[in-house]
Amino acid sequence: MSSNESIKTNKTTINTVYSGPSKRTTRLLSRLLSLDDFEIEAKKLLPRPIFGYISGAAENNVSRKRNRESFDDYEFLPRVLNDVSKRTTTTELFGKTYAAPFGIAPIGLSALYAYRGDIVLAKGAAQENVPMILSGTSLIRLEEVIKVNPDAWFQAYLPGDDANIDALLQRVENANFKTLVLTVDTCVPANRENNVRAGFSTPLKPSFRLLLDGILHPRWSIGTFLKTITFHGIPHFENSYAHRGVPILSPTVERDFSFRDHLNWSHVERIRKLWKGTFVIKGILNPEDARKAVEIGADGIIVSNHGGRQLDGAIAPLHALPAIVQACPNIPVMMDSGIRRGGDVIKALALGASFVFAGRPFAYASSVAGEAGVKHALGILKTEMMRNMALVGVNDVRDININEQVIPYSKRVR
Secondary structure (H helix, E strand, O other): OOOOOEEEEOOEEEEOOOOOOOHHHHHHHHHOOOHHHHHHHHHHHOOHHHHHHHHOOOOOOHHHHHHHHHHHHEEEOOOOOOOOOOOEOOEEEOOEEEOOOEEEOOOOOHHHHOOOHHHHHHHHHHHHOOOEEEOOOOOOOHHHHHHHOOOOEEEEOOOOOHHHHHHHHHHHHHOOOOEEEEEOOOOOOOOOHHHHHHOOOOOOOOOHHHHHHHHHOHHHHHHHHHHHHHHHOOOEOOOOOOOOOOEOOOOOHHHHOOOOOOOOHHHHHHHHHHOOOEEEEEEEOOHHHHHHHHHHOOOEEEEOOHHHOOOOOOOOHHHHHHHHHHHOOOOOEEEEOOOOOHHHHHHHHHOOOOEEEEOHHHHHHHHHHHHHHHHHHHHHHHHHHHHHHHHHOOOEHHHOOEOOOEEEHHHOOO
């Protein structure tokens, strides 16, 4: 890709300054053959507290583990000698055609483990023509992110009062975001004791352990942390409110994200009346909640247990998916949590998902190799999907469905 290449997205031209990966990065990426490989590299690169924040989940990590294992509960039932020479992964969602039926889930604190992390993720998604959801706990202003990717979605955690909710929605609308994703499974902070054990805390507290970890991981210390401080100052939570949030070192961080256990469906109704664009509700696992979301006017649902980072022991989204699809036949039902392979995407689509999202793999990819890493990771997932579609025997994602290409493990052919 040449410097100042123009990327066309929804008839909007984005001028980027990007000369492609270095020779060192190219050599590194050539060794990374799966999304899991990025996690291995990120563990070497990142200080233990930072890596622990990305990889960690709630309490005993049961839900995080089951999110992955749930895909093993289904097997492929391939058809052979079909003409699969015209395969395509292109998928339409909310009136836009994407290159694949997957995107980048909202990833909090991205700029802490990759330099300008949210920008990197947004650019990579734009270039590969897949959706990227900007997290409400991001550290780069949403107005900057939308400039490099006008198709980015914005994910919000609701402030605790109507005035701040209204102001945040107005800010997001003014920035020209078209899709709002409301995450609804965070009424109280999760018990992320694994983060604490790894040395990560909220607020982030300077310590000898963190200093030592930084010294032992100079690529991160120089290339991400010191570079960020030098050119952009101490990172703040930029997008939780209409106004700038507190710095990540502030002792009031936890207070800023508390006092939300009173929020209820009336607040969702208020948002639906105020928000003129596409409205997606994320974090639903129960069919009754899905029906309620449809009644209120949600345009789409993301079935999710927050990657196992909220309620440990919550049902795996893949297992919750079929009942929610049945309860909401007239809107796109998407899912996240646990996606690591192109085969995983196919299984989710077979169970009724319109689209899927993954978070941690792209967080690792951005930390390991920046924009080039994100593009490489997206390319791996698409390539795997194309290959598996051929081996399953289908040409189009719309032809993937349960009991034809994918069956529950308990019903496998003997």
